[in-house]
Amino acid sequence: LEKEENKAFISLLDDIYMDKILEKVLYPIPEKVHLKADDENAVYLLSKKEIKHLFSTINISSIEKQEEYIGTPSLYPNYNISFKRDLEYIFYIKNDELMIIDTPIIYLYCKYDKALWDFIVDKLPKENKALENDFRFLLKAERVIFKDLDGMHDFQNDSYYNIELPRQILKSEPKKMGKVSDIELDDELRFVLKFIVESQSKEVLIYNNYIVYADDLYYSKNIYEHISSTLMIP
Numbered sequence: 001l002e003k004e005e006n007k008a009f010i011s012l013l014d015d016i017y018m019d020k021i022l023e024k025v026l027y028p029i030p031e032k033v034h035l036k037a038d039d040e041n042a043v044y045l046l047s048k049k050e051i052k053h054l055f056s057t058i059n060i061s062s063i064e065k066q067e068e069y070i071g072t073p074s075l076y077p078n079y080n081i082s083f084k085r086d087l088e089y090i091f092y093i094k095n096d097e098l099m100i101i102d103t104p105i106i107y108l109y110c111k112y113d114k115a116l117w118d119f120i121v122d123k124l125p126k127e128n129k130a131l132e133n134d135f136r137f138l139l140k141a142e143r144v145i146f147k148d149l150d151g152m153h154d155f156q157n158d159s160y161y162n163i164e165l166p167r168q169i170l171k172s173e174p175k176k177m178g179k180v181s182d183i184e185l186d187d188e189l190r191f192v193l194k195f196i197v198e199s200q201s202k203e204v205l206i207y208n209n210y211i212v213y214a215d216d217l218y219y220s221k222n223i224y225e226h227i228s229s230t231l232m233i234p
Contacts, residue, residue: 174218
C-alpha cells in the first residue's frame, strides 16, 4: 500500500474494531437500562424504545491512553449508564466528550459522539438548583482554599478539588445535629475549606468527626481522614 492508502486502511481497521467492541458490549439489548446522576441521587429508567435510541447514539470516536486521564473528575451531576446481563456494565460519563466503559469484557477510556451526552441531559437535566445551605451547592464551586495549621493552599485554577471535595463530604452522609451555637462540641478543628461559588465564599469547618457549614453542625464519622485522603495530606 502507498502511504496514504496505509493510513486509510489503519483507520478502517480502527473503525471496525470499535464497532465490534460496542456490538459485544451493547447487544443483545438488555431488558433494563438506568441513567444515573449520582450527585443528585437521581435515577431514570429507560423504556425499551429509549434503550434502542440510546444505544444508537453510542459511538466511540477514539480510544484514549488511560494514564493521560486518570484523575479527571466527572462533571456535575456525575452521570453514568448501567445495565446487567450476567454481570454489571457501566459507562461512566466523565464529561461531554470522554467516558469510561467498564464491563466484564473491556475497561477503556474513550472519546465519544456528543449525541450521547445530549440524550442523557435531556432525561436528567444537569442544572444545580441546590439551596445555599445544602452541601450540593458546593458542587458549583470554581475554586477552593484549604487552610490548616501549616498554612494555606489556594486551588484557584484547579479542576479536581473544587468538585471532588464536595463529593467526598456528600459521600460521608453527614447527619445534621442542629445549630452549632446550641451544641458544645468536644472535637478538634483540623482545617478550614473555603469554596468560592458565584463570587461568594462558603466556609466549611472540618473536625475529626464533625462538619460545620452554614451555622449547622453535622456528624460525619472520620470525615477528617476522608478529606485528608482526598487532599493527599500525610
